């Protein structure tokens with residue numbers, strides 16, 4: 001049996017999205033910037049896709065900017081805001097659990113541009129408090145960037161409260177919503193979001209395409225210079241097939257959102273209950289409330305996460321240890337450490353991310369293999385007998 005439980009890393013392309021894309025690779029291959037009929041045909045598809053995506057997040061079509069994905073959108077939002085500002089002192093407020101696309105952009109801006117950055121910590125449940133975000137803001141704060149939901153723990157952040165506060169203070173508010181698009185209802189006006197990053201391949205769309213939503217009136221510097229595509233916001237020939245596939249995938253995700261969420265959360269909750277009840281020395285990372293429906297993240301005492309991952313993989317089960325981007329390195333996940341989890345337990349964390357194709361049979365099989373794997377690995381672990389008990393972290 002093959003079981004894919006790594007939907008936070010990427011998702012399978014939806015069949016209808018693929019079908020919608022195909023003609024734009026072949027007979028409808030025109031450049032949307034061309035004036036002839038080939039170009040106009042492609043432009044029509046791009047315009048329709050732009051309007052569709054806009055309506056699904058409560059935005060206007062001319063507030064949607066196509067990018068190569070979540071990483072580019074995150075880079076653009078922060079660098080664009082900093083480089084557009086003439087202020088002498090520039091300050092960014094973000095969190096300690098952001099995706100590397102935000103954290104490394106912040107580090108770059110600190111190093112190269114003398115920008116000050118505050119990294120707001122999170123609680124044991126993996127959430128920032130709106131009060132802590134407010135407390136971090138200074139007179140120099142240019143932009144607040146808080147992710148909608150975390151890719152490792154699934155913790156959904158208090159976006160509405162933070163958006164409200166930023167609006168009152170007149171500070172730009174950006175959110176990396178890459179993990180949230182599939183399952184969360186998002187209206188950029190209701191939530192006072194000024195900029196939002198999304199990535200198609202996290203909601204069953206194609207890889208290599210994303211959006212930065214930019215509220216009209218917000219001025220940021222462009223990152224990619226060249227042609228006049230995207231209303232001069234982002235140069236590069238418009239990728240019609242990927243854009244069409246992304247719009248179709250988002251439409252399908254939104255249509256089936258409630259039903260998928262209920263079904264996926266029920267499978268996930270049942271799995272968490274069984275793991276916590278039947279496998280000793282296991283800890284759920286993050287809280288059970290305000291959590292993406294498909295996310296379960298555990299630490300398994302006395303074993304390395306990588307050993308679990310490899311054993312599950314040998315049995316056809318795909319999961320992730322730490323964050324996919326840093327696996328291969330032996331650094332424990334910065335997100336799990338930020339919850340206050342001790343280092344050895346952070347090393348043993350495994351993320352199961354269920355998706356809309358996940359079945360009850362797959363979860364039964366996964367539970368059975370996981371239980372056997374943990375027992376087997378502990379039986380050969382020198383740490384296990386010598387250090388019974390769980391120490392301070394429960």
Ligand SMILES: *Cc1c(COP(=O)(O)O)cnc(C)c1O
Pocket residue numbers: 008009068069070071072074099101147149150151176177178179199200202208209210
């Ligand atoms: C996947 C991911 C990204 C990066 O998106 P890409 O399209 O792969 O560049 C950014 N932020 C979060 C939260 C993600 O999960």
